[in-house]
Amino acid sequence: MTRSIVHMDLDTYFVSCERLKNPSLKGVPLIIGGGDRGVVASCSYETRYFGVRSAMPIKMALRLCPEAKVIKGDMEMYSNMSHTVTEIIQEKVPVLEKASIDEFYMDLSGMDKFFGCYQWTTEIAESVSKNTGLPISFALSTNKTVSKIGTGESKPIGRFEIQEQNVKSFLNPLSIKKIPMVGNVTFQLLSRIGIRNIQSLSEMPVDVLHQLLGKNGSELWKKANGIDETPVIPYSERKSISKEHTFTQDTIDISGIKSLLSGMVEQLCFQLRKEKWLTSAVVIKIRYSNFDTETKQCKVPYTSSDHILLQYAFELLAKAYTRRMRIRLIGIKFTGLVNGCHQMNLFEDTEELISLYQTMDKIKMRFGATSVGRASGLIIK
Structure with missing residues (x-):
């Protein structure tokens, strides 16, 4: 049976929470972080246009986008809103994994015989937005890697389905940076041997990647070929x-x-x-x-x-x-x-x-x- 795995992600979560609290901030370039010597915890799309990114020193971010407004952030509010979103989703799906404070995986395998998985996921996303006011994106595909990449490509407020026969054509033209396990060091290493998009990576002999990157090389080859058997792990607050x-x-x-x-x-x-x-x-x-x-x-x-x-x-x-x-x-x-x-x-x-x-x-x-x-x-x- 083909799996149906959904990745759902709250768009610019910290920024969205601040705009719920203060609607006048909508459209304003925002940086969430602490002080001139701190780092960017989150930033709005308006600032990303100028090259601002998470984990960037705030001083550098303000040089790139001088008009940005810096807000210290309210982690207690973000935590509470995350709990609320979790409860809304958990009531509606058979298997939910809370991957972080603002992203979730759902396993809807077999649900197509009762409901359309895409329609059902759309209704869940709409329920989250209606009950919390937070924007949310999702992608539905055959595994966690493809659905997570799909969510990133669908933002902001995206709805995306990548069917099994379309996985390769979806992944091939994308940068290898889109694969979740590829950091800057791995990207630079692969770039030096001419591998910059996912198609090139998927066509590399797996044993060569294994020699180059060890066990991670084999895993990376699988992900580039749209293969990921990682299960959705049921979420529990008891951990x-x-x-x-x-x-x-x-x-x-x-x-x-x-x-x-x-x-x-x-x-x-x-x-x-x-x-x-x-x-x-x-x-x-x-x-x-x-x-x-x-x-x-x-x-x-x-x-x-x-x-x-x-x-x-x-x-x-x-x-x-x-x-x-x-x-x-x-x-x-x-x-x-x-x-x-x-x-x-x-x-x-x-x-x-x-x-x-x-x-x-x-x-x-x-x-x-x-x-x-x-x-x-x-x-x-």
């Missing part, structure tokens, strides 16, 4: 990661507990970024010496940043620790995970802070998760 520590001796040393908690948060945040997750909830657990257990939790804007989540963790610890009694165990859990990149929520971060995170993560990837970290988190008692 979480956690750490706990039981003290060898019960303690009342709050300074030492905070140091330990700092290290645990840092390790979990590295895991989030390594596996490309963002969390939307933090849970703190403490167990007293008499085995009574207290938990406190709070919703947070989607993030994977140590310094942000550490602040929430300390606030919850203060709320949970209400007795002058020794503590036997401390634990922290991040829940409500969605796939997403660290840069998505860096409205206040500077280029220097982003560079620091990237450098530290590279060191951890090479030498281990505990190889480098905050001094406070390394003082474990």
Whole structure:
């Protein structure tokens, strides 16, 4: 049976949310980000015309588009709107994967016998726009790679279907940059040997690509030929990661507990970024010496940043620790995970802070998760 996979993406999501809040911003060139030393988290189509792109330093973006209005961004609003959109879609489809805060995959395979998949997807998109006011694009095809590329080609507010017999003719003329796994390094490498469009890539011997790029070369060849068997993974808010520590001796040393908690948060945040997750909830657990257990939790804007989540963790610890009694165990859990990149929520971060995170993560990837970290988190008692 031919699969029917939909990729759905909210157009310029952060910008669209800001325009919902303030309709006078419609048509105004917008940059969502934090301060002169920050980076562009999102930008409107009006600014993209001048070459502004996400992750670009805001100073550079303003040189390209001096008339742009810079808005700090409201991650709490974006998170809440994302939950609303998820609920609307989840009610209407058999299998939904939330790929990030603003994009979704749906598996509608076999639904054509009951409804037309394209018509059904159109009605879902219209329902999202009607109930939230947010513009949304989608593409329907045989797998996740082709549908995601199709959505990108259909924006803004696009509706696109690429049937199985048309997959190759759709992909062939496009730049290899359109393939999701092709970054700048891979693009430059392939460009140097004359491969710039998908057709050229698809016609390369797969063993040559394997020698050039390793396992990724084989995967890239499949995607260039419209082959992708990756399943749509059902979305669940129950996904979480956690750490706990039981003290060898019960303690009342709050300074030492905070140091330990700092290290645990840092390790979990590295895991989030390594596996490309963002969390939307933090849970703190403490167990007293008499085995009574207290938990406190709070919703947070989607993030994977140590310094942000550490602040929430300390606030919850203060709320949970209400007795002058020794503590036997401390634990922290991040829940409500969605796939997403660290840069998505860096409205206040500077280029220097982003560079620091990237450098530290590279060191951890090479030498281990505990190889480098905050001094406070390394003082474990």
